[in-house]
Each structure stands twice: as C-alpha cells, then as structure tokens.
Amino acid sequence: MPIAVVYNAGRVLDETSDAIDYVNVLKGKWNEESRFDQEKDKTQFRDYDAACDRVKNFYKEQHEKQTVEFNIKARVEFNSKKRARMGVWEAMEMLNTLVDESDPDTNLSQIEHLLQTAEAIRRDGKPEWMQVTGLVHDLGKLLSMFGSQGQWDVVGDTFVVGCKFSEKIIYPHTFEGNPDSQDVVYSTRYGIYEPHCGLDNVMLSWGHDEYLYHVLKDQSTLPEEALAMIRYHSFYPWHREGAYTHLMNEKDQKSLEAVQAFNPYDLYSKSDGSCDPVKLRPYYEGLIAKFFPTVLDW
Numbered sequence: 001m002p003i004a005v006v007y008n009a010g011r012v013l014d015e016t017s018d019a020i021d022y023v024n025v026l027k028g029k030w031n032e033e034s035r036f037d038q039e040k041d042k043t044q045f046r047d048y049d050a051a052c053d054r055v056k057n058f059y060k061e062q063h064e065k066q067t068v069e070f071n072i073k074a075r076v077e078f079n080s081k082k083r084a085r086m087g088v089w090e091a092m093e094m095l096n097t098l099v100d101e102s103d104p105d106t107n108l109s110q111i112e113h114l115l116q117t118a119e120a121i122r123r124d125g126k127p128e129w130m131q132v133t134g135l136v137h138d139l140g141k142l143l144s145m146f147g148s149q150g151q152w153d154v155v156g157d158t159f160v161v162g163c164k165f166s167e168k169i170i171y172p173h174t175f176e177g178n179p180d181s182q183d184v185v186y187s188t189r190y191g192i193y194e195p196h197c198g199l200d201n202v203m204l205s206w207g208h209d210e211y212l213y214h215v216l217k218d219q220s221t222l223p224e225e226a227l228a229m230i231r232y233h234s235f236y237p238w239h240r241e242g243a244y245t246h247l248m249n250e251k252d253q254k255s256l257e258a259v260q261a262f263n264p265y266d267l268y269s270k271s272d273g274s275c276d277p278v279k280l281r282p283y284y285e286g287l288i289a290k291f292f293p294t295v296l297d298w
C-alpha cells in the first residue's frame with residue numbers, strides 16, 4: 001500500500017517513490033527560488049512603486065499621523081515610565097512575533113533579520129561593536145508590544161517633523177493629509193529650527209530608532225558611531241537621498257558616514273540565507289556581555 005498520495009497536475013501519484021520524487025522536485029524548486037532570492041539585484045530592494053497595498057497603506061497612515069503634537073506626546077510618554085526589564089537576547093525573542101508592515105523586502109521574523117545583519121557585518125571582518133549593533137539595531141520595534149498606537153509610530157522610514165516635509169521621503173504626496181503641512185511655521189523650510197542646528201536638535205518622527213537610541217545611550221558601552229547607526233538607520237531621506245543638509249552640523253557629517261557604512265548590511269542581508277538562532281546564540285551572548293548589562297530597562 002502506498003503511504004503517500006500526492007496530486008500533481010491532474011495525475012494521482014499513488015506510488016511512494018513517485019511521491020518522494022515529487023517532494024524532491026518541489027524542494028529543488030524552493031532551493032532554486034531561494035538561490036534566486038540571494039542573487040536579488042540591489043535595485044530590487046526598496047521598490048516602493050511596486051510595493052503591495054499593506055506597505056502603501058502603512059505609509060499613508062504614518063505620514064498623516066506623525067505631527068509635532070504627536071511627537072511631543074510620544075517623548076513625554078517615553079520619559080514617564082519604564083516598560084520592562086530584561087536582557088538583550090530575551091528582548092530579541094520577545095520581538096519575534098512582529099511582522100513589519102512597512103517592509104517590502106522581508107517577511108522574515110525579526111530575530112532572523114537581526115542575525116542576518118550581524119552575520120553580514122561579522123563576515124566582512126568588522127569590529128565587535130558593529131556586529132553587536134547589527135544584532136540590536138531593530139530592538140526598538142519592541143515599542144509595538146509596549147502600547148504603541150499601531151505600527152505607524154514604530155516602524156518605517158523616519159523624517160523630520162516641525163519643518164517642511166521633504167520631497168525625498170517616500171510617497172511624499174501622502175503628507176497632504178498631515179495637518180502640519182498646512183501649518184504656517186511647520187510648513188516652512190526651517191520651521192522651528194535654526195540653520196545647521198544639528199540633528200541632535202531636530203525632532204525625528206517617533207519610532208523604533210529614536211526609542212532604542214534613548215534606551216541604549218545610557219545602558220551600553222557602544223561607541224558614538226554605533227549610537228548614530230541605531231538612531232538614524234531608518235532616516236533614508238537623509239542618509240540615502242541627501243535631504244536635510246541645511247539642518248546638519250559638523251558632527252552629523254561623521255554620523256552620516258557611520259550610518260552609510262551600516263546601511264548595506266541592514267538592507268541587503270534581507271535576501272541572505274536564514275540563520276539558526278540556536279547555533280549562533282553562544283557567540284552573540286558573548287558579545288552582548290561585552291557591551292550591555294545583563295538586564296536593561298526598556
């Protein structure tokens with residue numbers, strides 16, 4: 001008696017060996033596809049014209065709701081409480097259920113994305129502090145489990161609020177629905193800022209970068225460049241498109257170099273082969289111990 005029956009293109013395969021062959025063909029096809037994925041051309045990343053409605057709807061909502069008023073409230077709320085106490089690996093595991101609605105390039109779990117980023121940095125022989133930065137850079141997405149309003153205040157690219165929304169932000173027309181785009185001050189080139197006041201003095205749309213930066217700046221021994229990589233990694237209109245130079249100071253030039261060095265690992269590792277958390281954990285626990293306390297306030 002056959003132990004497996006597989007239906008294939010109108011033909012019933014009722015022999016065990018046929019069924020096994022068929023499964024192998026399917027597996028081969030899957031491998032072909034993942035190989036193709038690995039060879040994904042760089043131009044195929046961040047293709048927002050071709051993105052699905054989930055991504056487009058996400059950005060419409062985000063661009064309409066990230067106002068100055070909301071951003072001030074989010075920062076007051078952040079300072080008013082502590083959300084959790086746990087170690088870095090535990091935080092990575094906690095984040096693992098999130099599927100990022102803003103991302104057109106990966107459906108993988110967050111732990112995989114963090115490990116892929118760190119592993120790509122490690123493969124290139126970069127220093128330990130940069131590897132561990134890759135490992136933690138998206139942990140700010142935990143915000144979505146600490147009572148955020150949705151994903152629009154957690155993930156996605158960031159931009160400056162309090163001055164004119166840059167044309168270099170993806171889907172720039174969606175800012176028409178943001179009340180700040182009609183405001184007499186917030187809609188001007190400098191808005192509430194002085195020329196070259198420095199990015200430390202501008203308010204970036206609230207989300208995982210800004211949150212994690214504030215969590216880690218006093219709870220790690222990461223160098224300045226690492227903190228810049230964390231704080232600005234989603235600030236694509238700046239680090240990729242060259243917007244907001246009129247708000248930058250000298251220090252930001254150094255940050256820009258750091259963020260641009262980090263970006264390819266974050267973005268292009270999304271099509272790398274998947275990582276095994278169980279195998280990699282001992283190595284990364286070693287790095288975590290070098291840069292973070294055992295338990296952190298989140």
Ligand SMILES: O[C@H]1[C@H](O)[C@@H](O)[C@H](O)[C@@H](O)[C@H]1O
Nearest residue numbers: 100102103155156157233234
């Ligand atoms: O969709 C992605 C994702 O949310 C990333 O974590 C963020 O850093 C990127 O800027 C964004 O484009």
Ligand SMILES: [Fe+2]
Nearest residue numbers: 137138233234
């Ligand atoms: Fe991110």
Ligand SMILES: [Fe+2]
Nearest residue numbers: 113137138266
């Ligand atoms: Fe990332």
